[in-house]
Amino acid sequence: MxxxxxxxxxxxxxxxxxxxxxxDLYGYAILKRVGELSGGRMQWTDGMxxxxxxxxxxxxxxxxxxxxSESGRxxxxxxxxxxxxxxxxxxxxxxTVVADALRQVWETAPRPATVVEAWA
Amino acid sequence: xxxHDDELEAQVDRWRxxxxxxxxxxxxxxxxxxxxLRGQVADLRATGLDDDEAFLVxxxxxxxxxxxxxxxxxxxxxxxxxxxxxxxxxxxxxSGAPAPRWRExxxxxxxxxxxxxxxxxxxxxxxxxxxxxxxxxxxxxxxLAAYLGWKRQVGVRTVAAIAVPFVVLAVxxxxxxxxxxxxxxxxxxxxxxxxxxxxxxLAYVAExxxxxxxxxxxxxxxxELAIYYxxxxxxxxxxxxxxxxVLQLVGIDPEPVxxxxxxxxxxxxxxxxxxxxxxxxQDVVExxxxxxxxxxxxxxxxxxxxxxxxxxxxxGLVEVDRNLLILMDAILVLVLALLLYSISARDPLAxxxxxDWLQLVxxxxxxxxxxxxxxxxLTRIAEFGTSPNKIAALGLNLxxxxxxxxxxxxxxxxxxxxxxxxxxxxxxxxxxxxxxxWAAVVVIVFPPLFDFA
Numbered sequence: 329m330x331x332x333x334x335x336x337x338x339x340x341x342x343x344x345x346x347x348x349x350x351x352d353l354y355g356y357a358i359l360k361r362v363g364e365l366s367g368g369r370m371q372w373t374d375g376m377x378x379x380x381x382x383x384x385x386x387x388x389x390x391x392x393x394x395x396x397s398e399s400g401r402x403x404x405x406x407x408x409x410x411x412x413x414x415x416x417x418x419x420x421x422x423x424t425v426v427a428d429a430l431r432q433v434w435e436t437a438p439r440p441a442t443v444v445e446a447w448a
Numbered sequence: 449x450x451x452h453d454d455e456l457e458a459q460v461d462r463w464r465x466x467x468x469x470x471x472x473x474x475x476x477x478x479x480x481x482x483x484x485l486r487g488q489v490a491d492l493r494a495t496g497l498d499d500d501e502a503f504l505v506x507x508x509x510x511x512x513x514x515x516x517x518x519x520x521x522x523x524x525x526x527x528x529x530x531x532x533x534x535x536x537x538x539x540x541x542x543s544g545a546p547a548p549r550w551r552e553x554x555x556x557x558x559x560x561x562x563x564x565x566x567x568x569x570x571x572x573x574x575x576x577x578x579x580x581x582x583x584x585x586x587x588x589x590x591x592l593a594a595y596l597g598w599k600r601q602v603g604v605r606t607v608a609a610i611a612v613p614f615v616v617l618a619v620x621x622x623x624x625x626x627x628x629x630x631x632x633x634x635x636x637x638x639x640x641x642x643x644x645x646x647x648x649x650l651a652y653v654a655e656x657x658x659x660x661x662x663x664x665x666x667x668x669x670x671x672e673l674a675i676y677y678x679x680x681x682x683x684x685x686x687x688x689x690x691x692x693x694v695l696q697l698v699g700i701d702p703e704p705v706x707x708x709x710x711x712x713x714x715x716x717x718x719x720x721x722x723x724x725x726x727x728x729x730q731d732v733v734e735x736x737x738x739x740x741x742x743x744x745x746x747x748x749x750x751x752x753x754x755x756x757x758x759x760x761x762x763x764g765l766v767e768v769d770r771n772l773l774i775l776m777d778a779i780l781v782l783v784l785a786l787l788l789y790s791i792s793a794r795d796p797l798a799x800x801x802x803x804d805w806l807q808l809v810x811x812x813x814x815x816x817x818x819x820x821x822x823x824x825x826l827t828r829i830a831e832f833g834t835s836p837n838k839i840a841a842l843g844l845n846l847x848x849x850x851x852x853x854x855x856x857x858x859x860x861x862x863x864x865x866x867x868x869x870x871x872x873x874x875x876x877x878x879x880x881x882x883x884x885x886w887a888a889v890v891v892i893v894f895p896p897l898f899d900f901a
Contacts (some may be wrong), residue, residue: 354483355480355483355484356483356484356487356488357487359484360491373509373510373511373512373515373516374484374488374509374510374511375481375510375511375513375515375516375519376511376515376516376519378477378480378481378484378520379516379519379520379522379523379524382477382520382523382524382797383523385797385868386523386796386797386868386870387868388867388868388871391799391865392797392799393799394799397483397487399486401479401482401483401486402479402483403480403483404476404479404480404483
């Protein structure tokens with residue numbers, strides 16, 4: 329299934345912050361984690377992750393440090409900060425509201441048949 | 449296997465070169481992307497793909513380089529101007545394209561000559577030196593602002609926002625009945641350029657005057673303008689000196705021509721030319737700026753500590769000479785300029801480093817000097833009463849105190865990992881207009897307040 333671009337963009341920040349809340353990671357590992365969590369159904373353009381991480385860093389939500397990988401190359405690790413955790417909690421509350429409203433809509437409205445045929 | 453690795457390395461190298469050509473993706477960013485690419489390639493190879501296939505798939509997943517670098521550009525708009533400066537005019541298309549190089553050069557030369565003519569006319573027009581000193585900034589600033597405004601094609605509102613305060617300033621400086629060589633006149637002469645520089649800054653940032661990033665660009669512009677101007681002055685001085693030497697040897701006295709004609713045109717004209725150089729060749733100086741600040745920050749610390757030691761060792765602060773206080777103010781303003789310039793030259797995303805600690809030490813040393821000076825000033829005021837000079841100096845020192853205290857606090861927060869560097873940056877850009885406001889008070893309010901004495 330191809331997920332709409334805007335939806336990916338909107339969920340990217342809470343997803344990255346939430347993954348980092350579990351522990352420090354570097355870029356590629358974050359993307360792998362996104363893949364695992366969505367069962368491979370959420371595909372990002374990999375390169376877009378880094379400008380996002382840099383923006384979060386500028387906002388003070390994450391901090392970064394250079395380390396080395398197993399093969400001895402430079403690798404940049406990201407850590408969530410306390411402001412990042414606060415932002416994550418805020419996003420979580422917002423998404424809960426959205427998801428809640430959507431769930432009620434799904435329950436009352438029948439699933440559009442075409443989607444079921446195409447993707448089931 | 450070895451041969452395969454070589455092949456992959458060569459491919460990664462080519463890719464790096466290709467990506468690095470995008471000015472908005474720095475080499476540290478490419479390191480990060482390369483780490484990603486190699487991780488992806490290793491995982492894909494583990495699933496059975498060969499090197500070439502793995503590399504191709506990994507590159508494809510990384511995304512179209514144009515789209516990705518656009519995204520980088522959006523986040524790192526401070527790097528974007530490098531790219532803009534390097535874009536050849538022809539690629540921008542015929543319609544709505546910026547003026548071709550020769551036309552810009554013509555505008556620059558016309559404005560430089562215009563500034564020279566204005567200053568020369570001013571010298572001929574104003575008979576006393578005080579009036580000339582009050583007006584010389586007013587004669588030059590419009591040409592500089594005109595160049596920047598022309599370059600940005602500013603709208604009517606920006607022009608009005610610059611012109612109205614300019615006219616008010618010009619009227620005040622020329623209508624006020626200053627007592628000749630009184631201290632309010634000297635204060636007005638010293639403070640007027642600060643206001644004029646804010647107006648030039650308005651022409652520089654144009655419609656985006658609220659943007660912290662654009663204000664920081666103007667700080668960078670100011671620092672680089674100072675460097676280019678110094679270089680031009682040095683070069684011009686050498687040329688002039690050699691020419692004068694030759695003329696003297698053949699029996700012609702070059703001095704009247706130099707003081708009356710060459711200098712009035714060269715000094716203001718070089719300012720416009722320097723502004724053009726900064727605009728055109730931004731990426732050249734950018735490499736010098738961090739080096740310069742790194743050299744001068746430790747040296748300034750040494751100077752501040754020496755000055756502080758001398759002040760304390762000299763004992764009684766009441767007897768501190770007035771000229772000394774003025775000199776110390778100049779030193780503090782210089783420290784502040786260095787601080788601003790080094791902040792503007794720093795990559796806001798880089799982690800705290802030794803240079804940042806040195807910067808904090810410099811700010812704290814400047815703070816100590818400022819506190820000593822404030823004490824000296826307050827004792828002087830308590831001893832001898834107020835005067836326009838003392839109030840102006842006191843005001844400036846209080847402004848500096850606030851600026852330095854908050855800067856020290858913010859950079860300490862950043863160094864301990866509690867805040868970001870951009871907070872420190874924002875504080876600088878938001879506080880700067882306060883200096884111009886204070887200068888306006890000194891120029892407009894002080895003279896009537898102190899009877900133009």
